[in-house]
Amino acid sequence: xxxxxxxxxxxxxxxxxxxxxxxxxxxxxxxxxxxxxxxxxxxxxxxxxxxxxxxxxxxxxxxxxxxxxxxxxxxxxxxxxxxxxxxxxxxxxxxxxxxxxxxxxxxxxxxxxxxxxxxxxxxxxxxxxx
Amino acid sequence: xxxxxxxxxxxxxxxxxxxxxxxxxxxxxxxxxxxxxxxxxxxxxxxxxxxxxxxxxxxxxxxxxxxxxxxxxxxxxxxxxxxxxxxxxxxxxxxxxxxxxxxxxxxxxxxxxxxxxxxxxxxxxxxxxx
DNA sequence: ACATCTATATGTTGCTTGCACATATGTTTA
DNA sequence: TAAACATATGTGCAAGCAACATATAGATGT
Numbered sequence: 001x002x003x004x005x006x007x008x009x010x011x012x013x014x015x016x017x018x019x020x021x022x023x024x025x026x027x028x029x030x031x032x033x034x035x036x037x038x039x040x041x042x043x044x045x046x047x048x049x050x051x052x053x054x055x056x057x058x059x060x061x062x063x064x065x066x067x068x069x070x071x072x073x074x075x076x077x078x079x080x081x082x083x084x085x086x087x088x089x090x091x092x093x094x095x096x097x098x099x100x101x102x103x104x105x106x107x108x109x110x111x112x113x114x115x116x117x118x119x120x121x122x123x124x125x126x127x128x129x130x
Numbered sequence: 131x132x133x134x135x136x137x138x139x140x141x142x143x144x145x146x147x148x149x150x151x152x153x154x155x156x157x158x159x160x161x162x163x164x165x166x167x168x169x170x171x172x173x174x175x176x177x178x179x180x181x182x183x184x185x186x187x188x189x190x191x192x193x194x195x196x197x198x199x200x201x202x203x204x205x206x207x208x209x210x211x212x213x214x215x216x217x218x219x220x221x222x223x224x225x226x227x228x229x230x231x232x233x234x235x236x237x238x239x240x241x242x243x244x245x246x247x248x249x250x251x252x253x254x255x256x257x258x259x260x
Numbered sequence: 261a262c263a264t265c266t267a268t269a270t271g272t273t274g275c276t277t278g279c280a281c282a283t284a285t286g287t288t289t290a
Numbered sequence: 291t292a293a294a295c296a297t298a299t300g301t302g303c304a305a306g307c308a309a310c311a312t313a314t315a316g317a318t319g320t
Contacts, residue, residue: 092285118251
């Protein structure tokens with residue numbers, strides 16, 4: 001998903017059947033990223049976000065389009081974003097997303113969660129490198 | 131799994147059907163933690179690790195025993211740890227784990243992956259808090 | 261005798277992801 | 291004008307992973 005390689009491989013995630021190699025990611029990280037991007041730039045649409053999400057990925061990596069649209073639908077379902085169809089003159093219709101106040105609350109919760117996870121990673125690294 | 135609450139709730143993960151609230155974690159984080167603990171203290175066994183893994187959890191949280199044993203079996207399957215049965219005089223038999231050189235290599239890869247993920251989280255926080 | 265602690269393990273279920281593919285419209289190019 | 295391409299949004303499926311419940315069994319305490 002968001003773990004990426006430069007050398008041809010798009011994803012770090014190992015395909016080897018039995019391999020447990022370290023291609024780990026942060027679960028559902030796409031959600032706070034989407035919320036933040038929509039907050040920063042209201043009326044973003046999915047195809048926009050596809051590009052802008054790259055900021056939250058390692059070099060050369062990107063999020064799956066399926067994940068983006070599925071998560072946007074999910075976020076709207078639970079009321080964290082709202083969308084309107086925009087019939088543009090050029091190209092197909094697109095959904096324009098805005099964040100709701102509930103979405104903003106959840107985003108602050110996400111930020112706290114992310115801080116906690118960051119601390120866990122820092123603790124691990126401190127203990128590993130000594 | 132590793133995200134924890136004090137107030138009765140063992141896990142942050144929300145049970146609400148439709149809720150996408152931020153109970154996120156780092157995927158397979160238990161694996162590098164197990165490797166590191168076994169490296170630090172060779173001949174650790176599962177029940178030991180159950181305790182020591184708490185270092186890598188938020189307050190009040192812990193890893194699931196099922197996850198510990200399943201991951202230990204997995205790590206052994208792929209050759210990152212080895213185990214011997216120890217028939218102790220007191221208590222039931224237990225497996226004593228040691229890390230292999232391949233396991234040590236993977237652990238350094240994990241450390242790099244964890245550093246990358248840490249940077250992603252830092253980037254998110256910087257962008258959110260401004 | 262029975263409960264509890266230590267220790268290891270399996271089964272089941274649901275969620276998330278990655279990949280491949282489908283659909284639709286407008287624009288450019290041969 | 292047909293084909294190819296870029297924009298834009300989605301669906302279906304399989305695999306991986308985590309949470310939870312349950313199983314097994316020997317040792318120790320009362």
